[in-house]
Amino acid sequence: SAVISQKPSRDICQRGTSLTIQCQVDSQVTMMFWYRQQPGQSLTLIATANQGSEATYESGFVIDKFPISRPNLTFSTLTVSNMSPEDSSIYLCSVVVGVNSPLHFGNGTRLTVT
């Protein structure tokens, strides 16, 4: 499995501002994903970060709110834009190293919006 580093680990932000979360993997991976876990809820996929092209968003998530970059095979960012308290969640970067391999998660970013 890969070592996946996310930062920041946690942040407290004011409503209306934006936060960019970084995800660094120690090896090249084709497939990279961003998940969200709202308080008391389970994990939900936000989008697939595609290298060299626009991210693929799941139903209910849009690029204007959650812009994603993937400049190479080891790095991605997720921005949470124009934040509201409802965006308070754990955001998780995750990767699949190879076909038929399980999904592995980074250490997560706990975001609180006040």
Place this chain on the structure above:
Amino acid sequence: EDKVVQSPLSLVVHEGDTVTLNCSYEVTNFRSLLWYKQEKKAPTFLFMLTSSGIEKKSGRLSSILDKKELFSILNITATQTGDSAVYLCALNAGGTSYGKLTFGQGTILTVHP
């Protein structure tokens, strides 16, 4: 729509007890079922199951899948306080990417000394 239901939602035991966590699912096109342990923020991978009846084992943890009855169980024997966590069951459906998982609500396991 793919669906994953875990039971019980929470469980409190004492050290040394054996626990069984349940996961039932509905899916149109099954690829794999995965178990994760979540402490604090990050889920840690435990098992990936693709075939019925083949037990996967890692130390005191084991898991098995029944594709006919559409469920899986996770067993933990001789529980320790370090086993206290949320255990998540997730489904990967065929036709979707390997990273697109449908998660259950999780089972909160608390192990008292």
